Amino acid sequence: MHNTNGGATLVLALVVVGLVIRQQLRTRPVRRYGSLITPAVLGVLGAAGITFGVASVVKYHPLTTLPVVLLVASLAVAAAFGMARARTVRIWRDPQGEVLRKGTAATTGLWLASVAAHIGLGLWIDHAAGAGLLGTASVYAYLAIGLGTQNLLVRERAKGQP
Template sequence: MNSVETGLLILLVLAFVIYRQFKTRPADRSSIFYISAVVIVIGLVSGGLFDPDHFALSLAFLAAEGVAGVGLGILRAMTVRIWADAQGVAWSKGTVWTLLAWLASIAVRVIEQVAGTSMGLTVTTGGILIFVGLTLATQALVVSRRARALPGSAARSYNVER
């Protein structure tokens, strides 16, 4: 997959996920974990994660990108509105803060790309895909845990029965 195709894939996945986060949906769902796993695997197999000329620096940079992805996923998850209906079903919906957190996530990723390039690292789309997969999975995990923690929520028993 060339970088244009990968870039389009990233944009499509992000647009789809962001769009769906602003719809009222059950809070405890696992489909996003499959999407995240596929994105991460594509990022890993696309290669070029490490710059052979700056191996230690690129390894540290990849780790920092991973930490940023997880942290931003947690931040976005905390902005999602979660509630339980009368039957105990947990629901979620993104807020204006969620949109602002997405914009911050994108800005951080762009800054990381610029910083990596300015340090002389070869920037590839594999790192971007791993970042996107990690941040999506983290957000989904935290939203799901918040839903299960709601008083009167049936999400806990629903999740165990799957």
């Protein structure tokens, strides 16, 4: 089965990842709620993507347990990468008392490893499903969980800044 939506989804996802990484490397304030807006938007897109992915699989045959287990595992991997990246973000208080954050080279490396892990897991999910685009379509949920986890932990770390 050939589906061009998978390629378009992948290109769009890579653009989103590039923008997220670019944003991570900028010095910016640690916000109480603002850091959760992007993960929330990605979460909505992720829910839609997973729904689309499941529909693309069941259109051809029943969805089995293995792709679902792999999907859940991939989302756990996203959270684990988010936890690891949160530790690499530099946090400090500026002279005016505002708490700032900035990703490091390690943050970027972990983002790239995270993307590679999702691509591998996505291919495995789609292979296990036997049809459809569940692995590819889950990229936004993967990003939402990873970025949301990272941002929540960075906010927690920022609370401890003298």
